[in-house]
Amino acid sequence: MAIAPLGVAGYLGWVGYRMGDWGGYNKLQDGAWAHKFDWGRHSLDVLTSVPVGRHDYRFAMPMEDMIGVVVVLLVPVLTVLLLRLRPPAVLVVYTVLSYLMVMATQQYFGNVSRYLLPLFPLFIPLALAMRRLKWPSLATVLGTAALASGSYAGYVLFELGVP
Known part of the structure; x- marks a missing residue:
């Protein structure tokens, strides 16, 4: 638990250093992705x-x-x-x-x-x-979820090109 925040702070510091601005990560997110x-x-x-x-x-x-x-x-x-x-x-x-x-x-x-x-x-x-759930019902639920998520992921990636 102690190392994760240090990693985040280190990454944000590195991006800020490379961009020449300590708020560089936020500027990058806003400028590139309006995020x-x-x-x-x-x-x-x-x-x-x-x-x-x-x-x-x-x-x-x-x-x-x-x-x-x-x-x-x-x-x-x-x-x-x-x-x-x-x-x-x-x-x-x-x-x-x-x-x-x-x-x-x-x-x-x-x-x-x-x-x-x-x-x-x-x-x-x-x-x-x-x-x-019994095995056939479970296979149907998981198969439907896999098909739905896979088709949506393909749609977003190949049709929309959303980052």
Whole structure:
């Protein structure tokens, strides 16, 4: 636990040194990918626009943003299911803080599902529920999930070219 923050600080320091500005990493993120901390303004704009069919916000991609909205709205539900299992506090803190960091950042909202992948503790309740499935049902669920995620990843990579 002590080494990870040192690694992050070292990397941020190295980028700042190479760019000649101690805020270089943030400038790089903003300039190259329009990715910056905005206290959630952009996320709120997307979450209030997409469900009502409005797409006049920055970086609008209707289909990808709808998938992102669904994923973002599933996180609180999965968090409640995780809390019912009484996991170690470190998993809850990690999950909640990671979610808040993603939601407080301006980004291509279509990428939000990718940014939320590190929230692996949210899969624990799903895994526990799936262990009750019989083999054919489990193969169907996992196969469908693999096909859906693979086809979406291919679409994003080859059709959109989203970073």
